[in-house]
Amino acid sequence: xxxxxxxxxxxxxxxxxxxxxxxxxxxxxxxxxxxxxxxxxxxxxxxxxxxxxxxxxxxxxxxxxxxxxxxxxxxxxxxxxxxxxxxxxxxxxxxxxxxxxxxxxxxxxxxxxxxxxxxxxxxxxxxxxxxxxxxxxxxxxxxxxxxxxxxxxxxxxxxxxxxxxxxxxxxxxxxxxxxxxxxxxxxxxxxxxxxxxxxxxxxxxxxxxxxxxxxxxxxxxxxxxxxxxxxxxxxxxxxxxxxxxxxxxxxxxxxxxxxxxxxxxxxxxxxxxxxxxxxxxxxxxxxxxxxxxxxxxxxxxxxxxxxxxxxxxxxxxxxxxxxxxxxxxxxxxxxxxxxxxxxxxxxxxxxxxxxxxxxxxxxxxxxxxxxxxxxxxxxxxxxxxxxxxxxxxxxxxxxxxxxxxxxxxxxxxxxxxxxxxxxxxxxxxxxxxxxxxxxxxxxxxxxxxxxxxxxxxxxxxxxxxxxxxxxxxxxxxxxxxxxxxxxxxxxxxxxxxxxxxxxxxxxxxxxx
Numbered sequence: 001x002x003x004x005x006x007x008x009x010x011x012x013x014x015x016x017x018x019x020x021x022x023x024x025x026x027x028x029x030x031x032x033x034x035x036x037x038x039x040x041x042x043x044x045x046x047x048x049x050x051x052x053x054x055x056x057x058x059x060x061x062x063x064x065x066x067x068x069x070x071x072x073x074x075x076x077x078x079x080x081x082x083x084x085x086x087x088x089x090x091x092x093x094x095x096x097x098x099x100x101x102x103x104x105x106x107x108x109x110x111x112x113x114x115x116x117x118x119x120x121x122x123x124x125x126x127x128x129x130x131x132x133x134x135x136x137x138x139x140x141x142x143x144x145x146x147x148x149x150x151x152x153x154x155x156x157x158x159x160x161x162x163x164x165x166x167x168x169x170x171x172x173x174x175x176x177x178x179x180x181x182x183x184x185x186x187x188x189x190x191x192x193x194x195x196x197x198x199x200x201x202x203x204x205x206x207x208x209x210x211x212x213x214x215x216x217x218x219x220x221x222x223x224x225x226x227x228x229x230x231x232x233x234x235x236x237x238x239x240x241x242x243x244x245x246x247x248x249x250x251x252x253x254x255x256x257x258x259x260x261x262x263x264x265x266x267x268x269x270x271x272x273x274x275x276x277x278x279x280x281x282x283x284x285x286x287x288x289x290x291x292x293x294x295x296x297x298x299x300x301x302x303x304x305x306x307x308x309x310x311x312x313x314x315x316x317x318x319x320x321x322x323x324x325x326x327x328x329x330x331x332x333x334x335x336x337x338x339x340x341x342x343x344x345x346x347x348x349x350x351x352x353x354x355x356x357x358x359x360x361x362x363x364x365x366x367x368x369x370x371x372x373x374x375x376x377x378x379x380x381x382x383x384x385x386x387x388x389x390x391x392x393x394x395x396x397x398x399x400x401x402x403x404x405x406x407x408x409x410x411x412x413x414x415x416x417x418x419x420x421x422x423x424x425x426x427x428x429x430x431x432x433x434x435x436x437x438x439x440x441x442x443x444x445x446x447x448x449x450x451x452x453x454x455x456x457x458x459x460x461x462x463x464x465x466x467x468x469x470x471x472x473x474x475x476x477x478x479x480x481x482x483x484x485x486x487x488x489x490x491x492x493x494x495x496x497x498x499x500x501x502x503x504x505x506x507x508x509x510x511x512x
Contacts, residue, residue: 043330045351059305067372077432078364090392090408103165106140114407118156131270170232189235198233218335242279291343326367331357360465384417384425409508445496446471
């Protein structure tokens with residue numbers, strides 16, 4: 001009898017050991033990988049999942065069909081630097097007077113302050129930024145020929161491979177961690193936004209050399225047949241070729257994913273597409289009916305598909321949270337005559353909304369936003385009100401990080417909405433442009449302003465949304481913001497005016 005019991009005990013023990021080893025082998029990382037795909041100047045109506053017909057985006061559409069498509073998700077601002085600042089800090093950009101930066105501006109985020117990547121590092125994540133930065137580098141006297149610091153590595157990233165500012169601004173070089181890529185020490189770089197440096201031709205002096213005619217702001221030093229904002233000399237071996245940037249970025253992103261496939265990672269993949277100058281690779285040139293702008297939308301879609309495919313190849317797709325969005329609304333003519341206006345046809349970059357980049361109207365900040373996580377998120381559509389400033393607090397909650405009192409002062413935890421567990425997002429939200437706007441449910445108040453805004457209409461062809469009188473819209477009935485009902489709701493206008501002033505005067509909407 002004892003022998004039978006002993007044999008049974010050994011059999012059960014062996015079975016448990018086999019099960020334990022099997023479970024251990026199949027165990028997924030306790031925290032998901034996070035891939036934040038951030039497109040530049042992509043409008044609400046620029047992808048098929050949000051209504052685009054004249055340009056095809058099958059990879060983005062697939063993400064949307066297999067995840068959650070948000071219909072009322074916003075950048076915090078209608079321009080890029082402020083949006084990126086809010087995304088990474090959880091703070092509204094107006095608290096730091098954040099504006100669109102020149103290419104030689106100092107780092108906007110104070111080293112040591114709370115950031116999304118810094119928080120994730122504390123939770124054991126490896127972090128990287130690949131793509132457009134545009135949050136400043138250095139201390140204001142940046143030596144582009146030496147160690148460039150502070151930068152992304154000083155605000156929470158373990159690795160960075162970046163375009164320092166925007167594709168239409170000098171310096172037209174790539175920076176990996178602290179140094180310019182492929183820089184010849186015998187050919188030093190010099191940058192100025194105040195006066196011409198060097199003898200390079202400019203768009204003003206040699207317009208015959210340009211691929212696209214440019215306005216005066218974009219008519220300084222010519223690099224790769226395109227004139228840029230600002231002057232640059234030297235660094236010829238390091239200067240980029242615009243058509244190659246997407247593939248270089250994809251290569252670096254794949255390397256980071258491969259090196260961290262067995263470790264939780266956060267990858268902030270910030271496209272240079274579809275920002276001007278629009279220089280599609282040969283693979284995509286002429287492949288859309290919308291001209292270069294449509295071509296780079298297709299290119300962006302392809303790269304997005306390649307990123308997702310690589311997650312599959314590495315066997316980590318199911319445990320990777322993908323967030324896809326844009327930094328602000330769309331713009332057609334943004335300094336270069338690349339026929340984006342004349343070839344636009346019936347395409348509606350802002351979808352059913354008015355405005356675009358720079359604008360206080362909804363198309364300035366309401367952008368495509370998709371959350372995809374195969375093992376957790378079920379497919380669906382959500383009309384929850386969400387701002388990108390909320391990603392910090394929401395992701396902190398996801399990974400079990402408790403925010404201290406100073407971190408992410410304007411970020412609201414909307415994780416349940418992001419994961420499709422709730423239809424409730426924010427109740428109130430700030431939209432930054434030339435002025436400030438306040439959303440409260442479906443109501444939107446736009447603060448009056450006397451600031452110069454004529455350039456938005458005159459040079460960009462976009463309705464600025466700026467008036468000297470207050471504006472109030474009921475978006476449930478008037479999503480295009482055509483009918484200002486401020487005079488019919490004077491008490492509500494006064495309430496919003498007071499509420500906005502209170503938010504401005506506070507240290508953060510989540511602080512006491």
